Amino acid sequence: MKNHSRRLLRGSARRSFMRRALPQMVARAGAGIRTGLIQFRSPRTRSEWSAGYALLLPALLLLVAWFLYPVAQLFLLSFQTVSKFHFSDRTFVGFANYAYLLKDPAFANSLRIVLVFVLLVVPAQTVLSLLLASVLQSVGRAKVVFRTAFFIPYMTSTVAVTTVFMQLFVAGAPAASAATVLGLPNRTWYADVKLALPFLVLVYVYMYIGLYIVTFVSGLQTIPRELYEAATVDGANAWARFRYVTVPGLRPFVLFVVVAGLIQAIQVFDQAYVITGGHVLGSPAGATATLVIYIYQQAFRLNALGYGSAAAVLLLLIVFLGTWLTRRILREE
């Protein structure tokens, strides 16, 4: 075992090693430790700790300075009103900001928009990416080319992609005209009250689907082929195989895609901002006013840093809640 593990494996050999032999090795290592065959922890604990802290130190310093400190300020600000021009000019107002938010119709509107957005985006991108990954998996070497094509939108600047989509969906432009075939009016999508949110959904799914396709493709690769063979022997057809082998095998990946998708979708901002050109946020008439747009507007346009911060804290709570709920629901199924 010792000699075997000393040899560094490369490339696909290592990948398949990690996928196949890993669980057994870990189990064996665990057993080894338990039976005391491999002594390694106790005499070195203290120097372990200092090594750990040493490795962690730069990260910790940066974390505190650039993340914790501003975020702590954020929490503080949510309980204060601040003068936009004189930051030292603050008054503590307790939960007044939160109370205001709960009464503000614009905040309620943002919550509603985000909810609709998430309910449209997450199922769509989960199902689509699963479908595409399944088809992709069954193709041979051309897989790499397609995978690259699907992943490219993810690597492109959000601004660039949204701008291009806007050009394509102006009344009379290629995409808007094509959509009239489906009975949709030939209007500028992102400037229409009913079509703006669907436009947002389209751009968003387009950008992120590549990531999830890749996730599922790798997930599909972890399902042992023997299970499929056993199912075929038992007389299962393609659909039955999909339902009883693929789907259960992909469960952790589906959970990842759904939860990750949820958290990302709740925080959508860039695309909604570009659509308005930075003028009337949430245009048209609040149809694209996502939660982070609301936060941004409060902090940067209405000079109400307190409200913006309180909304950000609420967003954090919503994300936690959403994650926990989703995990709960999908686990029980």
Added chain:
Amino acid sequence: MQTKRMSRREFLTLVGAASGAALLAACQPKVAPTATPKPTATPPPKPTATPLPKPTATPPPAAPVEVSFGYEPGGNIQAYYDVLFARAAEGLPGITIEPVVYPTYDDQLHLLPTQFAAGTAPAVIRWDNAAPWTQYAAEEVILPLNDLLKETAIDLNAFPKALVDGWTIDGKLYAIPMYLQNSAFVYNLDVLEEAGITTLPTSMQEVRQVAKTVKEKTGKSGLVILPNLFHIHQYILAFGGGWNYGRTINSPENVAGLQFLVDMFVEDETASTSQQLGTAWDGEAISLNKAAMSDGGPWYIGFMKAVAPNVRYSLLPIPTNQPGKFFVVTYGGGYSISSSAKDPVAAIKLVEFLSTEAAQEAIITTELGFVPAMTKFLDDYVAKTPEYAPFTESVLSQGRKLDYPPKMAEFETDLLAGFEQLVFRPGTTTVQELLDSLQSKYGQ
């Protein structure tokens, strides 16, 4: 992997992975505020510099002082300032200029409040008084210049009174004028001809009729507007209204003006926002022959020349609700000094240097596209720019002012949100309701 019960580690993994993906989203490139192209002119031929006269002020202190100067370099503005900066060694002894260049004018306006709060705002700021300067004045982050002026030889009488008044509140002057700006109404003659219209409207009621004809005959939009405070303001003024610094937000005239605009959207369906037409601002829609009329200003001149030289258009004073009577808004750009300036005296010296007659003349020679603020150069400008002929001195001197309420940025945000509700979700509120709520929130 076979499904197994979710261990604590797996939960953390999932939460972490999910949050990680959230960061992926967060780390995605953030947004580019696509700005309204700032009213500017065409890319120019090389400017010819005029010789610099000696400064007439008292010599500044001996040690070189650094003064930061903030501006946005749209159009030829960078070229213009390059010319001035080149003269600074001679004309502004003892002071070095530190340029603070904002990527776009919108970025400048968005960044300034934070800069004021952090104390990092430039000492001298160039902007126009469509910016929320009244708010900054009220918050005392820009300085009144009356006392500082005594250290210079700036003669305010060289500028039209309307311009100087535009920068004055309660007798305190907050900026030295740099250029003149005014609003106007734009007519796309090609589109109007296509609809069979040969005479231009003389009142807002006629504008509405013309728009209907254009829509019927050509299917194009009769009116286009970029929804922001400045443009909506024109229609308010056309009906005899005005914000009067927050005192008359919900006056009957304002209601009538806003209602007129909303009716053209909702009842007639002859008006569109620039967004609906797929363009970034009204000028682009006019240049692409997507609309017949719009409110605009002299910034159209340079733009149309560069982008759509074959489109025939007309720039004229704005019609009102009284036939035969027209108006413009006269305002302009200027230089202000922030209260965090380390050396206000050096700052005002810089402003003086930027406001000399030579600097004003350079506005014309570099084809900046602005009208110089000093009255003596107005004729020069008109001579070079025939499209500007309708805006005579008398028209300009009677121009209305920009009288926004003090909390201009917040007011604009709420007004625009309400305007979009009125236009895109008709029936949810009325013009009177909107203006009443704005009056109670921002009135004084």
Added chain:
Amino acid sequence: MTHHRLVRLVLEVVKYAFLTLFGAIMLAPLLFALYTSLQDPADYLTLVRPNRLTLANYKFVITHAPIAKWYFNTAFVTACTILGAVTVNTMAGYALSRIKFPGRQFIFLVVLAILMVPFQAYLIPLYLIVARLGWLNSYQALIVPFIFNPFLVFFMRQSYETLPQELEDAAAVDGAGRITTFLRIAVPLSLTAITTQAVLSGTWTWNAFMVPVTMTTDRDYYVLTVGLNSLQSQYYTLPTVQMAGVVLLTIPVIVMFVAFQRFIVPSLATTGLR
């Protein structure tokens, strides 16, 4: 059976057709951008013969903007960020995964929680810190806040979770210290993950806009995203010029990805899931 084979052939064709269709849809917007950027402004949104395509838009961008400087700034900032990020996050990920020290779980939870806060919310406090440090209009402001990255830390942690422990145990038995184990064994084994980190961090930095536009008002420090955006306002949002900017911004990223994609894709997917 021939019938069976025919069905399979049809299925294959359908599969490829479906994938090609989708691939085309995914690439279409970028191809549209490329095509538009080669058009004369007067021909915008029309299909023209190849002889009417022109490089005028690119010439315009290049002559009216210090684009070389912008490329340099972006490349420099990206390179530094990648170097810093790879170092710091790998060490942190390893420590959080392998070394059992007190406070480990807590720190990890804090790292994860940070991910759930949208950074637009704390952009202003961030600006104040940078201003107070005197880092406005500097390269540091664009690099340092992005070196530590919670997602990448998490990612590296997961990668190390999947590494077989025995290799390190073996090293330990041989008397190697923790840090030596890290450097000699863990790092070489996780090169794939480290490369992925580099590519992700590089892409995010390259495409970043919000922070650079807030922190830099000096033209010498503009990055590509900021610079190309300022071009819009200056020169009339000509859509063809805009698209040229999009292409100039995107091509390097795509090139980098295509070059490295052998390493990223498998790593991204598997290590996130353990």
